[in-house]
Every structure is written in structure tokens, then in C-alpha cells.
Amino acid sequence: MECDTLVIGAGIMGLSTAYYMKKRDPSKKIVVIDKYSGPAQGNSAKSEGGFRNIFTSETNYLLADSSIDYFFHMEELGHKLKMESIGYLWLFSEEQYEKIRPAVEGLKERGVELEVYNREEIEAKVPSLMTDFGDDEEAEMLGLKNVDYGVYGRKCGSLDADALVRAYEAEFLKLGGEVKYNTEATELIVKPEMELEIPGEPFVWQEKVISGVKTSDDEITAGTTVVACGVWAHQLMDPVGLDSFQRPKKRQLFAFKDPKLEPVMRTEGLNHENALPLIVLPTAGIFLKAELSEGSIWLGCADTFPRKFELEEDPQAEDDYYTNNIYHALVMYFGEFEDVRPMNSWAGQYAINSFDETPVIYGEKGFVYVGCGSGSGIMKGDAIGRVADALCAGEAEVELHGGRKLSVAKLGIKNRAVEHEEFVI
Numbered sequence: 001m002e003c004d005t006l007v008i009g010a011g012i013m014g015l016s017t018a019y020y021m022k023k024r025d026p027s028k029k030i031v032v033i034d035k036y037s038g039p040a041q042g043n044s045a046k047s048e049g050g051f052r053n054i055f056t057s058e059t060n061y062l063l064a065d066s067s068i069d070y071f072f073h074m075e076e077l078g079h080k081l082k083m084e085s086i087g088y089l090w091l092f093s094e095e096q097y098e099k100i101r102p103a104v105e106g107l108k109e110r111g112v113e114l115e116v117y118n119r120e121e122i123e124a125k126v127p128s129l130m131t132d133f134g135d136d137e138e139a140e141m142l143g144l145k146n147v148d149y150g151v152y153g154r155k156c157g158s159l160d161a162d163a164l165v166r167a168y169e170a171e172f173l174k175l176g177g178e179v180k181y182n183t184e185a186t187e188l189i190v191k192p193e194m195e196l197e198i199p200g201e202p203f204v205w206q207e208k209v210i211s212g213v214k215t216s217d218d219e220i221t222a223g224t225t226v227v228a229c230g231v232w233a234h235q236l237m238d239p240v241g242l243d244s245f246q247r248p249k250k251r252q253l254f255a256f257k258d259p260k261l262e263p264v265m266r267t268e269g270l271n272h273e274n275a276l277p278l279i280v281l282p283t284a285g286i287f288l289k290a291e292l293s294e295g296s297i298w299l300g301c302a303d304t305f306p307r308k309f310e311l312e313e314d315p316q317a318e319d320d321y322y323t324n325n326i327y328h329a330l331v332m333y334f335g336e337f338e339d340v341r342p343m344n345s346w347a348g349q350y351a352i353n354s355f356d357e358t359p360v361i362y363g364e365k366g367f368v369y370v371g372c373g374s375g376s377g378i379m380k381g382d383a384i385g386r387v388a389d390a391l392c393a394g395e396a397e398v399e400l401h402g403g404r405k406l407s408v409a410k411l412g413i414k415n416r417a418v419e420h421e422e423f424v425i
Contacts, residue, residue: 014228
């Protein structure tokens with residue numbers, strides 16, 4: 001097969017990129033391949049599906065805020081993404097909040113929609129939450145922190161990640177794009193720009209270019225090859241000396257549906273549904289949210305050290321990770337979880353770039369890399385696709401949804417200019 005552009009990866013980054021490239025020039029033959037049997041089967045659909053615009057980095061804020069606006073627009077176009085504006089609520093001890101206070105003030109000055117609540121206000125809004133452990137010996141032994149402040153983001157919530165990726169696939173196919181599933185990319189093809197037809201090419205003195213990829217079926221020749229396959233990117237890039245700047249780390253999710261948890265599901269005055277927002281507890285990176293479409297609660301934990309970096313082809317939730325680990329802290333904050341077990345569990349992998357946890361998009365000759373979602377790729381997915389398309393088109397600046405603009409080089413490597421991020425889950 002020959003094509004103008006080949007995109008490897010049918011997740012949010014790959015299909016968003018392919019869509020905007022095809023939209024720019026419908027006459028070009030743009031092909032997406034993926035080793036799985038359908039879109040979002042790698043890690044995109046295994047996400048908790050949260051979206052938020054609460055980022056202290058101006059770059060992250062623009063990527064997320066503009067993407068969220070476009071996702072709501074997609075719903076207006078008829079795509080059912082299950083957008084639920086339930087909000088995000090970060091909980092802090094007094095010591096934690098004092099460290100984050102300057103960042104919060106900066107967000108307010110920028111005009112980001114957020115509220116800061118004290119303990120009394122949080123207790124009124126989330127009645128089932130334990131905020132003060134006093135002299136509780138078990139809480140002290142576990143190192144649990146009291147809840148003294150909450151930062152609530154209003155333009156935040158939950159969506160169906162699988163439906164979102166399928167929406168981009170549908171729009172891409174409408175424009176005449178092509179998708180080949182069950183097709184695994186196995187090797188990037190490197191050739192000299194000027195072939196001399198001498199055995200052993202390319203030589204060190206020749207200018208080189210990525211000219212396509214070998215797959216499980218055949219070779220695909222492309223003018224531009226885009227690698228957007230998340231945690232698997234290094235398997236293609238390492239052998240040819242290109243850096244993916246990411247490492248995979250497992251993230252596990254647990255779903256609960258039990259009458260005992262109905263008080264946890266109910267909040268007061270935080271959103272129109274009076275439902276549990278995505279709450280981030282002040283201890284251990286534990287977070288939970290209401291999944292309104294199924295009347296359940298989803299729960300996860302953003303554990304870092306000593307959670308190892310490791311690529312797993314089919315990651316699974318660990319049997320005792322909830323019951324013998326998360327549970328002991330969770331039940332102290334929400335007593336209703338006592339003796340409640342998850343009805344379902346699954347695991348995916350974050351493609352984490354540890355130096356600034358912000359997407360990386362850069363190009364070499366005949367090659368573009370789109371990666372490093374670092375756990376927020378879904379919520380930034382529309383803007384990421386636009387940036388990648390602008391890079392392929394040779395533009396220095398990209399116009400995001402709503403007219404705001406961003407320098408393409410900011411997300412590259414040579415002239416990277418990404419601000420430090422304070423709000424990392």
C-alpha cells in the first residue's frame with residue numbers, strides 16, 4: 001500500500017490527528033492502522049473519562065479548555081459522548097493547601113471557573129465525607145490527612161472515552177479516510193533521501209527519511225508516518241534512534257454499585273445533578289466519581305512511587321490492590337464503603353513523560369511523533385490533533401477551537417516551552 005500519510009494508532013491522539021489532516025486536504029490519502037480490532041482498544045477506552053480545565057500551566061489549560069469546548073460542540077453535532085459536567089473537587093489538608101495556594105490564586109486571576117471551600121462548606125456539600133480524624137489512632141497510623149480545604153472546578157466532569165474516539169473515527173471516515181484494523185506496525189522503514197541502489201543503504205553520510213512501516217501484513221509506504229500509538233511508541237522508535245520520551249505505567253479502575261453507597265453518590269449544590277463529582281482525596285492520590293450513565297461509582301488511585309514502569313500487553317487489575325491497599329484509606333474517608341467490593345475492575349496504561357507530564361509532538365524527516373498523554377490525553381485530545389496537523393503542514397502556530405492560538409514548537413523538543421504544572425493527578 002502507498003499513501004500520503006500513515007497514522008499508527010487508532011486511539012484519541014491518532015484519530016484526532018488523522019481527522020484534522022484529512023479535513024485540511026481531503027484529496028490526500030490518509031490511512032490509520034491499529035493492531036486491535038477497533039478504535040480505542042489500546043488504552044483510550046480504559047480511561048476514567050474525566051475532563052478538566054484546571055491546569056496551572058497555560059499550555060495545558062489551552063489544550064484542555066479548547067478541547068472540552070469542542071467536545072460539547074461534537075454533542076451538538078449529534079455524537080453522544082455522555083458529557084456530564086459534574087465537576088472536579090480536590091481536597092487538601094491545611095498544609096497541602098498552603099503549598100498550592102499561589103497556584104490557585106493564579107488560576108483565579110486567569111479567569112478559570114473554580115471555587116475554594118473551607119471544611120464547613122465541604123461537610124455541607126459532601127455530607128458522607130469524613131473531614132477530621134481528630135486523635136484517631138488508626139488514621140494516624142495510616143498517615144491520613146484531614147480535609148481542610150477543597151478546590152472545585154466547574155468546567156470539569158466525565159465523558160465516554162470510547163464514544164469520543166469513535167466520533168473522531170466517524171468524522172474521519174466521512175471525509176474519505178481509511179482505517180485498517182488487525183494490522184500491527186512492526187518496524188519503521190528508514191531510507192536515504194536519494195537512493196543510490198547500493199547494498200547497505202542508508203550509509204552514515206546519506207540524509208535519511210522515514211518512508212513508511214512494515215506491518216504484520218505487508219509494507220506501507222507513506223510520505224509522512226505518524227506514530228501515535230501511546231505506550232507502544234518506543235517499540236517502533238527505539239530501534240531507529242528516535243525518542244518517545246515516555247514510559248508506561250499501569251493505572252487501575254474499580255466500579256461499585258451497591259445500595260450502601262447511595263449517600264456517597266449524593267452531594268449538595270456542587271452540580272445540577274447533585275451527584276458525586278470527581279473527588280481527589282488528600283491522601284495517596286485516591287480519586288472517585290459518579291458514573292451517572294450506570295448509577296455507579298468509579299474509583300482509582302494515581303500511585304507513583306514505587307509503582308514500576310512496565311509495558312503490559314494486556315494489563316489487568318490486581319486482585320488485592322483494592323481490598324488490601326486502597327480500601328483501608330478509602331473507608332476512613334467514606335465509611336459507606338465498609339465491606340463493599342467492586343462489581344468490576346480493569347486496568348490501562350498511562351504513557352508518562354516524567355519531566356513535565358505534558359504531551360510531546362515533534363517531527364523528523366518523513367516522521368511525526370504524537371504522544372506522552374501522561375493521563376490527560378483524552379481531555380486534550382482535540383487540541384493535540386490540531387497541533388499535530390499544523391506541524392505536518394509546516395505551520396508555526398495552530399488555531400485551536402474557539403480561535404485561540406498556540407505555538408506548535410511549545411510541544412516539541414528543540415524549542416519546548418511548557419510551564420510547570422501544579423495540578424497533577
